[in-house]
Amino acid sequence: MSFVRTRIETVGGAVVDASRAVVELWQVYIGTLAGVVRGGGRRGELWRQLHAIGNKSLLFIVVTLGFIGMVMTYEACLQLARVTGDFSQVGSQYLRLIVSDFGPTLTGLMLATRVGAGIAAEIGSMKVTEQIDALRMSGVLPIDYLIVPRFLASLVMTLMLTVLGGAVMYGAGGLTAQYSFGVNPSLFFDLALIRPRHVILMCVKAVAYGAAIPVVSGFCGLRARGSSEGVGWATTAAVIGSSFSVIILDFVISATALFLTGGDL
Amino acid sequence: MSAAIRALGAGAIRIAEEVGGIVVLTGQVLRALVPPRIDWRELVKNLHKMGNRSVPIVVLTAFFAGGLMTLQSGPFVKKLGATSLAGWAAGYAVLREIGPILIALMFSGRVGANNTAELATMTVTEQLDGLRALAIDPVRFLVVPRVIAMMIMLVALTVIGDLVALLGASVVGRALLEIDWSTMYFSFADNLKPYDFLHGIYKSVAFGGAIAMSSCYFGVTVRGGAVGVGKAVNAAVVAAAVSIMLLDFFITYLSG
Numbered sequence: 178m179s180f181v182r183t184r185i186e187t188v189g190g191a192v193v194d195a196s197r198a199v200v201e202l203w204q205v206y207i208g209t210l211a212g213v214v215r216g217g218g219r220r221g222e223l224w225r226q227l228h229a230i231g232n233k234s235l236l237f238i239v240v241t242l243g244f245i246g247m248v249m250t251y252e253a254c255l256q257l258a259r260v261t262g263d264f265s266q267v268g269s270q271y272l273r274l275i276v277s278d279f280g281p282t283l284t285g286l287m288l289a290t291r292v293g294a295g296i297a298a299e300i301g302s303m304k305v306t307e308q309i310d311a312l313r314m315s316g317v318l319p320i321d322y323l324i325v326p327r328f329l330a331s332l333v334m335t336l337m338l339t340v341l342g343g344a345v346m347y348g349a350g351g352l353t354a355q356y357s358f359g360v361n362p363s364l365f366f367d368l369a370l371i372r373p374r375h376v377i378l379m380c381v382k383a384v385a386y387g388a389a390i391p392v393v394s395g396f397c398g399l400r401a402r403g404s405s406e407g408v409g410w411a412t413t414a415a416v417i418g419s420s421f422s423v424i425i426l427d428f429v430i431s432a433t434a435l436f437l438t439g440g441d442l
Numbered sequence: 443m444s445a446a447i448r449a450l451g452a453g454a455i456r457i458a459e460e461v462g463g464i465v466v467l468t469g470q471v472l473r474a475l476v477p478p479r480i481d482w483r484e485l486v487k488n489l490h491k492m493g494n495r496s497v498p499i500v501v502l503t504a505f506f507a508g509g510l511m512t513l514q515s516g517p518f519v520k521k522l523g524a525t526s527l528a529g530w531a532a533g534y535a536v537l538r539e540i541g542p543i544l545i546a547l548m549f550s551g552r553v554g555a556n557n558t559a560e561l562a563t564m565t566v567t568e569q570l571d572g573l574r575a576l577a578i579d580p581v582r583f584l585v586v587p588r589v590i591a592m593m594i595m596l597v598a599l600t601v602i603g604d605l606v607a608l609l610g611a612s613v614v615g616r617a618l619l620e621i622d623w624s625t626m627y628f629s630f631a632d633n634l635k636p637y638d639f640l641h642g643i644y645k646s647v648a649f650g651g652a653i654a655m656s657s658c659y660f661g662v663t664v665r666g667g668a669v670g671v672g673k674a675v676n677a678a679v680v681a682a683a684v685s686i687m688l689l690d691f692f693i694t695y696l697s698g
Contacts, residue, residue: 237683237684241687244687244688245691248690249539251694251695252535252694256534277514278514286544287683290547290679291683294555294675294679295676298669298672299672302669404668405563405566405667405668405671406563408669409559409560409671409672409675410556411672412555412559412672412676413551413555413556416555417555420547420548421502421548424507424510424544427510428506428509428513431514432513432618435517436618
């Protein structure tokens with residue numbers, strides 16, 4: 178009997194912990210929005226975060242998205258060569274996919290790794306060295322001071338990097354198609370299939386990921402306990418939490434868009 | 443201007459240092475495998491911790507990833523009236539690219555980052571020096587079992603994840619796009635070849651190795667307390683993400 182009881186207690190404990198975490202995450206999110214409305218956070222810090230989140234991720238995003246863009250075009254052309262051998266649609270379909278899904282989502286996943294881990298590591302280190310308590314003691318809200326500038330910077334920079342990452346993916350894909358399969362660039366770089374709804378979808382996704390990553394990672398950082406081990410745990414949780422929220426948001430937004438446009442996306 | 447050049451050079455030297463360090467550590471791991479004296483208890487413990495405990499997150503990720511592929515390809519194939527191709531597009535993308543990459547990225551976040559945090563904590567609390575003082579080689583005792591465990595478990599999780607992703611593709615196809623189960627099943631069965639699946643598995647072996655080496659390297663070379671541990675984890679996940687993308691490209695290009 179005691180075995181069953183331990184099991185039930187384990188599951189119950191996990192459920193209680195998870196629901197408490199969801200409530201806390203919600204509080205951090207509301208606190209961040211309230212801080213943005215109040216105009217919390219300092220101007221100088223915002224510039225610093227824009228630089229840290231945007232400029233410093235530039236090389237990372239260009240390298241990763243460039244390579245995955247080449248791979249995707251390569252795989253698609255390989256399949257088409259086996260089946261039809263008709264490459265006239267590759268470029269325009271590929272661009273449609275980049276704009277409506279892969280551009281924002283892959284950029285979001287990469288930023289969740291780099292920016293999410295960075296935010297959690299920084300805030301987590303401050304938490305375990307009691308700098309957060311010092312902030313509270315001097316009458317500063319930690320969320321306003323730490324998360325609001327990162328939130329605003331991430332909103333702006335995720336959108337910017339999404340546009341850049343999508344362009345790099347498309348360009349890398351075009352070069353691969355040209356040099357490996359002899360696809361004419363003027364045929365590949367064809368904007369015919371792009372409609373305003375695709376661009377709107379891209380912006381919605383980029384903004385959603387940009388909002389989710391700093392809030393989830395900041396929340397993980399603020400929950401850090403103990404010393405160096407706690408910071409490690411917080412950073413791990415931030416990477417998982419923010420990557421996973423990008424995937425879930427992608428699914429929800431894509432399904433909603435499909436539903437709103439009546440299946441004709 | 444000179445500051446910019448200096449920053450660029452410093453960045454290049456840092457990257458070269460990290461790549462070199464990872465290669466040296468890989469050499470030490472390979473050296474420790476000849477003759478193969480592995481700490482079996484440590485290996486089994488790591489297999490359980492890295493594999494079994496990651497199943498929920500991998501299953502969830504794979505399910506949504508498969509669903510997303512149907513969401514993206516579905517409207518197009520429906521417009522052409524070729525629903526029998528829905529499984530081809532979704533299955534091909536899942537087995538060869540999206541499945542291995544997404545599962546590796548989640549694995550890097552869940553297991554790689556965790557491993558870096560653990561090793562880094564041991565390093566900053568001087569437990570590694572303690573091991574050396576007892577004449578125990580930290581590479582043989584700590585790094586080798588972790589590398590083996592990560593490579594085995596990423597492959598195992600990719601096999602599970604591929605299956606779940608195909609299930610997710612079918613469920614989303616049925617629920618949101620009204621594509622029949624049987625249409626989807628035959629679409630998978632007719633269009634996907636065993637090689638497509640194997641291609642993803644090759645990749646996951648390489649990804650597992652890359653994640654393991656970068657996470658162990660940043661774990662054992664950490665400096666300076668709690669701040670250092672956070673930075674090490676950050677560096678490890680970034681290095682893992684870059685090497686996953688690079689390896690993906692080279693494996694696809696070389697094996698076709």
